[in-house]
Structure formats: structure tokens, C-alpha cells
Amino acid sequence: MQITIIGLGVIGSATMQDMINTIKNKKLDWKISGVDINKDRIKQLKEQYKDEECIGYFDTQIKKSDVYIISVYTSDQVSQVLKQIPKRAKTKPLVAIESTVSPDFIKNYLKVYQRLFDIVVFPHRFNPNDPDHAVFNLTRAMGTDDDAVYKRAVDFYKTFMNPDLIVKTTMFYAALSKVVENSYRYIEISIAEDWKMECDRIGIDFSELRRVANSKWNIDLKMAMNGIGGSCLPKDVELLSNYFSKSKLLKSARNADKTYKSYCKKKK
Numbered sequence: 001m002q003i004t005i006i007g008l009g010v011i012g013s014a015t016m017q018d019m020i021n022t023i024k025n026k027k028l029d030w031k032i033s034g035v036d037i038n039k040d041r042i043k044q045l046k047e048q049y050k051d052e053e054c055i056g057y058f059d060t061q062i063k064k065s066d067v068y069i070i071s072v073y074t075s076d077q078v079s080q081v082l083k084q085i086p087k088r089a090k091t092k093p094l095v096a097i098e099s100t101v102s103p104d105f106i107k108n109y110l111k112v113y114q115r116l117f118d119i120v121v122f123p124h125r126f127n128p129n130d131p132d133h134a135v136f137n138l139t140r141a142m143g144t145d146d147d148a149v150y151k152r153a154v155d156f157y158k159t160f161m162n163p164d165l166i167v168k169t170t171m172f173y174a175a176l177s178k179v180v181e182n183s184y185r186y187i188e189i190s191i192a193e194d195w196k197m198e199c200d201r202i203g204i205d206f207s208e209l210r211r212v213a214n215s216k217w218n219i220d221l222k223m224a225m226n227g228i229g230g231s232c233l234p235k236d237v238e239l240l241s242n243y244f245s246k247s248k249l250l251k252s253a254r255n256a257d258k259t260y261k262s263y264c265k266k267k268k
């Protein structure tokens with residue numbers, strides 16, 4: 001079995017490391033390779049893994065493989081990668097899109113490639129510096145519109161994770177639920193930011209309000225820190241805002257965060 005991971009940033013390299021560990025622990029005769037357009041990253045990984053027997057190659061070009069895991073950053077980058085995956089005459093390779101992609105991308109773009117590849121959309125719920133929520137030790141939604149492809153993908157991934165953790169759905173719902181999850185969290189944080197500003201305006205203590213309110217079983221008022229950052233939440237709320245284009249709540253949440261960020265800047 002040849003596995004190729006395309007996009008070796010935070011997600012691609014964490015996935016590669018976990019796969020290497022399993023391949024070694026289970027003594028599998030599988031090879032894993034890595035592709036990235038960043039030459040420095042390739043050089044660094046070649047050095048890091050120079051003694052690993054299960055490594056095939058690291059390169060900027062995609063070669064033939066049985067399984068491709070795509071973990072580049074944006075939907076546009078996923079589409080560039082799909083164009084570059086070598087076509088095979090006999091068996092279709094399995095292609096797992098693990099990047100977060102826009103729902104429009106699934107609707108408008110993927111159909112063409114389903115003729116060439118067995119495709120699943122398998123987004124991450126990886127939480128940096130949180131070993132309990134990493135690559136394979138948590139529930140993840142897997143989307144495909146074809147039961148045979150689903151079976152093939154689960155057969156592959158069950159080597160690395162408990163298949164009971166895989167939630168079956170279509171490609172569209174796998175993609176949409178990923179941006180909904182991050183946007184939901186974004187809205188929760190924006191509530192805290194908005195109410196923190198109101199507390200400051202009126203002259204009351206937001207942390208005391210939060211402590212007392214959160215003592216109720218079904219309340220989880222978030223902390224208001226420095227504004228919503230990181231590489232995922234702002235990007236994914238934008239993806240959902242483009243799709244749920246009339247959502248008043250998404251618009252308000254983004255405005256609240258923008259206002260809160262300038263409020264924090266002024267306070268400094």
C-alpha cells in the first residue's frame with residue numbers, strides 16, 4: 001500500500017506522524033510519502049524522517065499512489081492538487097479530502113473528479129496542543145455519495161482509528177458541518193466579546209457575571225480574550241457566511257468581533 005499526504009503543514013504532518021507510528025507498531029509493509037509546494041518544508045521533513053523505513057519519498061511533485069490524503073489549506077489549493085493527481089487506467093486511487101472545503105466547492109467542483117477517483121471528504125477536528133482531540137482519537141464525519149467508496153475508505157482508515165468513531169454522511173454535509181462547527185464556536189465567543197464590552201460600558205464585572213451564569217448546568221459563556229484569531233475560525237466563518245449569505249447572526253458575530261478587536265486595541 002502506497003499512501004501520499006499532500007500538504008504537510010500542521011494537519012498533514014500530524015497525520016503523517018500518527019500514520020508512521022501505526023505502520024511501525026503493526027509492522028505493516030506500507031509506504032508513506034509526502035508532497036508540499038514549500039521546498040524548505042520538504043527539505044526539513046527529508047532530514048527529520050531520514051531513518052524511517054516506511055517513508056517512500058518527500059517531493060514537490062505528486063507521484064502514483066493507492067491513497068492520497070489532501071491536507072492543504074484552502075479549497076482553491078485542493079482543486080489545484082486534484083488536477084495534479086496522476087490518473088490510473090485500472091483501479092481508481094482513494095482520495096481523502098481532509099482539508100476544510102467550502103460547501104460550494106463540493107456542489108460545483110467535485111463531480112468531475114468522482115469519475116477519476118474514489119473520493120471521501122474527511123475533515124479534521126484537530127485541536128492544537130490538545131492530545132485528547134488529535135488526528136485519529138476522536139469522532140470525525142466522513143462524507144461520500146457512494147456506499148462502496150465509504151466501505152473502501154473505512155477499510156483503509158480502520159488501520160489507524162476505531163471505525164466506530166466515523167460518522168457517515170454525504171460529501172456535502174461533511175463539508176458544511178465542518179464550517180458550521182467552527183462558526184458555532186465563533187458565535188459563542190462573539191457573544192462573550194459583545195457582552196464584555198457592554199459590562200465595561202455599564203461598569204460591571206464580566207468575569208463575575210460569567211462565573212455565576214456558568215454555574216447553571218446548560219450555560220457555557222465563553223471568555224472574552226483578544227479577539228477571534230487562529231488559522232481556522234475566521235476563515236471558516238467567512239466560508240459559511242458566503243453560503244448562508246442571509247444569516248443575520250453570522251453578520252452580527254463578525255461585526256461584534258471586529259468591534260471588540262478595535263476596542264481591545266484602544267484599551268491598550
Ligand SMILES: NC(=O)c1ccc[n+]([C@@H]2O[C@H](COP(=O)([O-])OP(=O)(O)OC[C@H]3O[C@@H](n4cnc5c(N)ncnc54)[C@H](O)[C@@H]3O)[C@@H](O)[C@H]2O)c1
Pocket residue numbers: 006007008009010011012035036037038041071072073074077080081098099100101123124125126127128231232
Ligand atoms: N491547524 C488546525 O488546527 C486545523 C484543525 C482543523 C482543520 N484544519 C484544516 O485543515 C487544513 C490544513 O490546515 P493546516 O493548519 O495544516 O494548514 P497549513 O497552512 O499549516 O498547511 C498547509 C500546507 O499545504 C501546503 N500547500 C499549499 N498548496 C499546496 C499544493 N498545491 N500542493 C502541495 N502542498 C500545498 C502548504 O505549503 C502548507 O505546508 C485547512 O483546511 C484547515 O482549515 C486545521
